[in-house]
Amino acid sequence: MPIVQFTPLSSLVQPDFWHALTSLKIDVLKLSDASVAIRAAYTAGRTIRDRETGQEVPLGCELVVSGEAFTEEFQPPANAVAASGVFKNYNTIEDFKAADKTVLFNQVADEIWTSVKTNHDPSALNRFLLIAYADLKKYKYYYWFAFPAFTAKPAWTIASEWKPAHEELSEDAMRALHDALVKAPRAYWLVRIRAGKTEVAGVEEYEKFFEGVDPASQYISFLDPSALPQNPGWPLRNLLAYLRCLHPSTTSSLRVLCWRDTDLPASGSTWKSRLGLIEQGISENREERPSAVGWEKNAQGRLGPRVADLAPMMDPTRLADQAVDLNLKLMRWRILPALDLDKIAATKCLLLGAGTLGCYVARTLMGWGVRKITFVDSARVSFSNPVRQPLFEFEDCLDGGKPKAQCAADRLKKIFPGVESKGFSLSIPMPGHPVPAASVEQTKKDVQMLETLVEQHDAVFLLMDSRESRWLPTVLGAAKxxxxxxxxxxxxxxxVMRHGARGGGEGRLGCYYCNDIVAPADSLTDRTLDQMCTVTRPGLASIAASTAVELLAGLVQHPDGVRAPAPPPQTGNSNDLPDPSTSGSILGLVPHQLRGFLAQFRNMLITGAAYDRCTGCSETVLREYETKGWDMMIRAFNEPGYLEELTGLKELYGEGEAAMESVDWEEEEEE
Structure with missing residues (x-):
């Protein structure tokens, strides 16, 4: 007959256990290497269904050690049972390596056997050993578990194949067992069935409980941490040794119930517990302690200690790096499995403007896991800024104010050290704002710097407070x-809008200037105070900024990227709104433009086609920039009417005026 093969226990150490050990070592043990009590827990073996094959895959046969392991108030989780053990921590790695592990192991095995022989106490059968060395400077923990189990001589053999328990026990019996064990979880117990009634008792009541009961209605049961169909879990080994030691005459053949049903079967499922008949021949000596085995193997499958390296988690910067993306990972785990977080995190973002919009855009980008954010702004922090711009504080306004771009970049690093943020104090030249002769060289350097920054980033945010300041980055972004x-x-x-990509054909989306029939001009001169400041409702900037970042996230997730098409136009009928699931991006719609109306709490999706005479993104302007570079730019800054003439808008004006003059206007006579 085949020999019974047992599934060994393995340790599952939760991270908070190492924090508890650190506190124990520093506050209690100090330099003492005395043994202390430790507690753990295990539950029934579990399986998961493979989505591709439909097969049930067994999970590990695990003893779980948590941060409460050293507390006397330890309570095992629901449907789990406790296991007590001995913990011994060494002061040096040399002491840990040199420890006489055979002696330590045998001490625990002796404690188990003594408890069986003297006290008939089955609670000691799950006793375990843990030795460790805690390197608190490097946050490394060396540890080795042992789960002593007595060997059987001769070995137990399988007289009847393991089979589902519900094939022999009735549905009522299974439910009765489940209900009894939910009320009082046990590691080991006895089951008898008399007159159709299922009864449970502790294994210490073996003789009295089974007196007069048909052997075919007697069952030895235990909470089985194994999920393998033909292999019971490790705890059964010591239960069998216990029974053969105390009741040798009636335990040579045992009906074993491996209980794995801590939960009632789901609809359409069956009970998971297994049942088998096992036998053992006559043992030579039942007074002496049998030999024992049970040292845990390491990750390489060899007998040896394991190492837990907590240094990456204990470093606050690394810990923050893992923690800041927790919401994103949960989002992907629970809702959007196809979400490509790496693609978003790798998107390098250039923020032109570090004011109200720039601050809010940066915070939302960090929330999406973006790691590289660069600011460009020529202003300094003023006293009116901190309440509206969340990256600045009162101290930033003193002594004339810190440069906005660098101050914002520094604040991002304080919020999250893992972000790569830089700030550049840079003036962006604008059409309609002639460059003085003394400033030409500096302006040229500023343009070159802006060109370099656009080259180095994937996404450019236009967040400035004037219309004409957006022209140059619009040209650069389209060209590159x-x-x-x-x-x-x-x-x-x-x-909020995304500019269309160059070369998109007839369906190409427009840019910020495609609806204009005039070139951007000076809108900053002779402004009143209310015109100098961006006067908006306080909540508007954060809404617009977040919308812009969410639009970017949706665009990055779209398979067509920057060339993603806009959704169909809205009709005004809510039933005709585009279906987000058909947009191509797993985050939903990727509109061209969103116009928000805070007074109505309404957003409108708009699509605008590219204009072939646009002063910002037309092929005429882009080719002129690519061929003439700085010479083209300085003319655009200095010469009124240059962009209109270049793009053909001037000709369009002439055609319009000629058409107006050709109309025969009739004048009505006065009454």
Whole structure:
């Protein structure tokens, strides 16, 4: 007959256990290497269903050690049973290696056997040993578990194949056992069935409980941490040694119930517990302690200690690096398994403007896991900024104010050291703002710096407070094929849009200037105080900024990226709104423009086609920039009408005026 093969226990150490050990070592043990009590728990073996094959895959046969292992108030989780053990911590790695492990192991095995022989106490059968060395400077923990189990001589053999328990026990019997064990979880117990009634008792009541009961109605049962169909778990070994030691005449043949049903079967499922008949021949000596085995193997499958390296988690910077993305990982785990977090995190973002929009955009980008954020701004932090711009504080306003771009970048690093943030104090030249002769060289350097920054980033956010300041980065972004995100504020309205990609054919989406028939001009001169500041409702900037970042996230997840098509236009009928699931991005719609109306709490999706005479993204402008570079730019800054003439808008004006003059206007006579 085949020999019974047992599934060994393995340890599952939860991270908070190492924190508890650190506190125990520092506050209690100090330099003492005395043994202390430790507690753990295990539950019934579990399986998971393979989605591809439909097969049940068994999970590990595990003893779980948590942060409460050293507390006397330790309580095992629901449907689990406790196991007590001996813990011994060494002061040096040399002491740990040199420890006489055979002596330590045999001491625990002797304690188990003495408890069986003297006290008939089955609670000691799950006793275990843990030795460790805690390197608190490097946050490394060396440890080795042992689960002493007595060997059987001769070995137990299988007289009847392991089979599902419900094939022999009735449904009522299975439910009665489940109900009894939910009320009072046990590691080991006895089961008898008399007159159709299922009864349970502790193994210490073996003789009295089974007196007069048909052997075919007697069952030895235990909470089985194994999920393998033909292999009971490790705890059964010591239970069998206990029974053969105390009741040798009636235990040579045993009906064993491996209980694995801590939960009632789900609809359409069956009971998981297993049942088998095992036998053992006559043992030579039942007074002496049998030999024992049970040292845990390491990750390489060899007898040896394991190492837990907590250094990456104990370093606050590394710990933050893991923790900041927790929400994103849970999002992917529970809701969007196809979400490509690495693609978002790798998107390098250039923020032109470190004001209200820039601050909120940066915070939301960090929330999405973006690791590289660069600011460009020429202003300094003023006293009106901190309440509206969350990256600045009152101290940043003193002594004339810190440069906004660098201050914002430094604050991001304080919030999360893992972000790569930089700030550049840079003035962006604008059409309609002639460059003085003395400033030409500096302006040229600023343009070159801006070109370099656009080259180095994947997405450019236009977050400035004037219309004409967006022209140069619009041209650069289109020419270099970058994602360009635009956000602009009114008093209670906002515009968020993505610029269309170059070479998109007839369906190409427009840029910020495609709806204009005039070139951007000076809008900053002779402004009143209310015109100098962006006067908006306080909540508008955060809404617009978050919308811009969410639009970027959706665009990055779209398979077409920067060339993602816009959804169909809205009809005004809510039943005709585009279906987010058909947008191509797992995050939903990727619109071209969103116009928000805070007074109505309404957003409108708009699609605008590219204009072939656009002063910002037309092929005429882009080719002129690519061929003439700085010479083209300085003309755009200095010469009124240059962009209109270049793109053909001037010709369009002439055609319009000629058409107006050709109309025969009739004048009505006065009455």
């Amino acid at each position: 094929g970058k994602i360009v995100m635009n956000a602009a504020l009114g008093f209670d309205t906002f515009l």
